[in-house]
Amino acid sequence: MTERRRAAAVIVRDGRVLMVRERSLGPSGRHDGLEYWTLPGGGIADGETPEEAVRREVEEEVGLTPLSTRYLIDVPYPSGLTACFAVTVADGEPRVGHDELPCDCPSLVSVDWVPLPPVSPETMGAPIPTMIVVWPTH
Template structure:
């Protein structure tokens, strides 16, 4: 699942490293929305709250389902998330089995104004087509 956290017309994104040839997280960097997997017995909204707290250190006050979309790791669900006041901080991945950091940065990325064009770097295409009213 993925958390869409919008503040001041920007979306919070996490920079991660993929696995390199040696199996460590020293491969190519990429940007993604905060989120991840669902633990056994955990409902999706609780998973969103947990992942947001783990990855970006924010507390969710509202979680609303947006839609499902294809993702490299499989089909995932996007949620519009409102967080309590405070600045995000890069967290850690408690399930990581190695000493190499997977998450290496975070930033607020400006949401593009929908113009029908593609190729805006750093912002998932799905956010370009999402009505602003659904994100706030």
């Protein structure tokens, strides 16, 4: 794992969490690699706080306006430690955005609301995946 710090948004609506589908670079050097679902988020820029980064990433990646953020937890992620925030957003439907980053980063493919699995009352929490790999079928 690299030392790049990230911030990610946990946005829950009607028992579903908003996830972004991304495609990584493949052997050709183009965005034809492994696809995976992940929470909206990305790198924290120099001079930016994790909260500022998560707000920016939500607007850039899914086109929603953050109303409030609450820090949840730091979790390991393949590209670096990620600060996860519970984020409430203004009404509206998410859309695939774009990052103005060099092509050595994942490419956004789609966004969707993923159902949350049921939680036992004893755990008092919701299981939120930070990344779900989409394994090739061939």
